[in-house]
Amino acid sequence: xxxxxxxxxxxxxxxxxxxxxxxxxxxxxxxxxxxxxxxxxxxxxxxxxxxxxxxxxxxxxxxxxxxxxxxxxxxxxxxxxxxxxxxxxxxxxxxxxxxxxxxxxxxxxxxxxxx
Amino acid sequence: xxxxxxxxxxxxxxxxxxxxxxxxxxxxxxxxxxxxxxxxxxxxxxxxxxxxxxxxxxxxxxxxxxxxxxxxxxxxxxxxxxxxxxxxxxxxxxxxxxxxxxxxxxxxxxxxxxxxxxxxxxxxxxxxxxxxxxxxxxxxxxxxxxxxxxxxxxx
Numbered sequence: 001x002x003x004x005x006x007x008x009x010x011x012x013x014x015x016x017x018x019x020x021x022x023x024x025x026x027x028x029x030x031x032x033x034x035x036x037x038x039x040x041x042x043x044x045x046x047x048x049x050x051x052x053x054x055x056x057x058x059x060x061x062x063x064x065x066x067x068x069x070x071x072x073x074x075x076x077x078x079x080x081x082x083x084x085x086x087x088x089x090x091x092x093x094x095x096x097x098x099x100x101x102x103x104x105x106x107x108x109x110x111x112x113x114x115x
Numbered sequence: 116x117x118x119x120x121x122x123x124x125x126x127x128x129x130x131x132x133x134x135x136x137x138x139x140x141x142x143x144x145x146x147x148x149x150x151x152x153x154x155x156x157x158x159x160x161x162x163x164x165x166x167x168x169x170x171x172x173x174x175x176x177x178x179x180x181x182x183x184x185x186x187x188x189x190x191x192x193x194x195x196x197x198x199x200x201x202x203x204x205x206x207x208x209x210x211x212x213x214x215x216x217x218x219x220x221x222x223x224x225x226x227x228x229x230x231x232x233x234x235x236x237x238x239x240x241x242x243x244x245x246x247x248x249x250x251x252x253x254x255x256x257x258x259x260x261x262x263x264x265x266x267x268x269x270x
Binding site: 023 | 126128131141145146147150153154155156157158160161162164165168171172175179183184187188190191194197198201202208253256257261264265267269270
């Protein structure tokens with residue numbers, strides 16, 4: 001019964017995370033995963049620090065990361081379940097996926113609060 | 116409950132390699148691994164930015180190493196796959212109504228304290244936006260958000 005009650009919330013987090021990943025992820029990977037590490041763009045550190053420390057940015061980053069973690073956890077759970085037919089391992093997979101997302105969310109909260 | 120007695124043909128664990136559409140489905144689902152990867156990447160980056168300029172430089176040096184760059188190239192490809200497939204599914208998941216829609220009175224069966232009753236309500240009908248328009252408007256949103264992030268980071 002408890003499981004049934006939490007299921008809609010998991011689907012809600014999945015679709016919320018799907019939307020933010022679709023809209024924010026390509027540009028974020030392009031900028032911070034490729035252009036900046038490769039030295040094609042070099043933003044000023046102090047400016048970057050100021051942007052990230054602003055309360056609204058912190059809130060947005062927290063929401064973005066938490067939603068993306070739960071989106072990935074939910075999708076991965078079903079991919080492992082259907083794709084590899086690991087029906088017998090359903091419970092450990094759920095614990096691993098959602099537990100991982102939960103731990104990641106708490107760590108993100110701590111990081112965001114510590115800037 | 117007794118076990119079902121009907122025969123179920125066993126499905127190969129590699130069923131998703133048999134058809135292109137199956138493969139695309141599995142690739143789309145696998146995009147989640149890279150969503151998780153970049154969420155963690157962002158977490159470490161924010162932490163590094165918070166710790167000071169040297170930490171940030173060290174992080175970017177690590178992110179510039181060939182292995183991480185290759186992972187992020189793959190991650191970018193998967194994130195684009197996710198964006199395209201997600202946008203394409205939106206019109207199927209929700210009805211978006213434009214200015215042509217109107218509210219009309221309707222009746223709805225409800226159960227109050229165990230009794231079936233008829234309640235008066237309103238529903239919105241007509242003016243459904245064509246799916247092409249819904250998809251296109253999402254790309255406009257994507258462009259606006261992307262441009263804003265670039266401006267915010269580089270100003």
